[in-house]
Amino acid sequence: MTIVITAFERSPDGGKGLARDTRVRWALEEVGQPYEVRLVSFRAMKEPAHLALHPFGQIPTYEEGDLVLFETGAIIFHLAERHPGLFPGDADARARAISWMFAALNSVEPPILDLSIAKFVEGDQAWSQARLPLVMDRIRHRLRSLSARLEGSEWLDGAFSAGDLMMVSVLLRLRASGLLDEFPTLATYVARGEARPAYKRAFAAQLAVNAPGSD
Numbered sequence: 662m663t664i665v666i667t668a669f670e671r672s673p674d675g676g677k678g679l680a681r682d683t684r685v686r687w688a689l690e691e692v693g694q695p696y697e698v699r700l701v702s703f704r705a706m707k708e709p710a711h712l713a714l715h716p717f718g719q720i721p722t723y724e725e726g727d728l729v730l731f732e733t734g735a736i737i738f739h740l741a742e743r744h745p746g747l748f749p750g751d752a753d754a755r756a757r758a759i760s761w762m763f764a765a766l767n768s769v770e771p772p773i774l775d776l777s778i779a780k781f782v783e784g785d786q787a788w789s790q791a792r793l794p795l796v797m798d799r800i801r802h803r804l805r806s807l808s809a810r811l812e813g814s815e816w817l818d819g820a821f822s823a824g825d826l827m828m829v830s831v832l833l834r835l836r837a838s839g840l841l842d843e844f845p846t847l848a849t850y851v852a853r854g855e856a857r858p859a860y861k862r863a864f865a866a867q868l869a870v871n872a873p874g875s876d
């Protein structure tokens with residue numbers, strides 16, 4: 662059955678791989694599932710046809726026959742359950758990998774998103790600059806704990822899992838801020854994720870769509 666995901670017709674990041682279709686592409690590459698991509702414009706994302714797939718009018722979505730999913734957590738969970746490669750065989754280790762997926766999405770990604778909002782949405786407000794150090798410190802707080810846990814290990818819990826895929830994807834959004842470089846253990850961890858052949862294929866696929874001049 663053909664898997665179809667949606668992605669930005671033109672990602673605002675110009676091909677840096679930060680739009681969330683990249684993490685779904687990465688998961689598909691890790692489990693060796695071919696997929697097709699339907700590109701959507703910002704306008705089309707808010708129209709009924711896309712809203713039927715994604716109630717919040719966002720990307721990515723995932724279609725596999727009659728199954729339609731949204732939310733990258735749910736999509737990657739689904740792929741990890743159905744195909745070998747992203748969840749460990751041992752039931753307890755699998756449960757821990759799921760904990761890390763939730764940790765990435767619920768504990769680490771929110772303060773990182775706050776920084777994007779502070780810079781790109783609230784950046785022109787008079788109070789924005791004053792708030793920035795607080796936002797950055799909330800991220801550092803999480804990174805400190807994560808770095809301490811990861812110290813001396815390649816991945817979060819034994820072998821690479823969907824937990825690492827999600828955590829690396831979330832941390833990648835920090836690169837431009839310089840915050841990642843304050844935590845060498847995390848910078849190396851992210852680089853280890855980016856070095857995976859599956860990540861490289863996913864990155865290249867989104868770049869082919871989004872690189873400047875790739876019309």
Ligand SMILES: N[C@@H](CCC(=O)N[C@@H](CS)C(=O)NCC(=O)O)C(=O)O
Binds near residue numbers: 679680681682721734
């Ligand atoms: N929690 C959602 C977030 C989805 C999301 O924020 N998608 C962004 C692209 S990375 C989007 O569609 N932004 C455009 C919009 O919200 O209008 C997930 O993990 O799938």
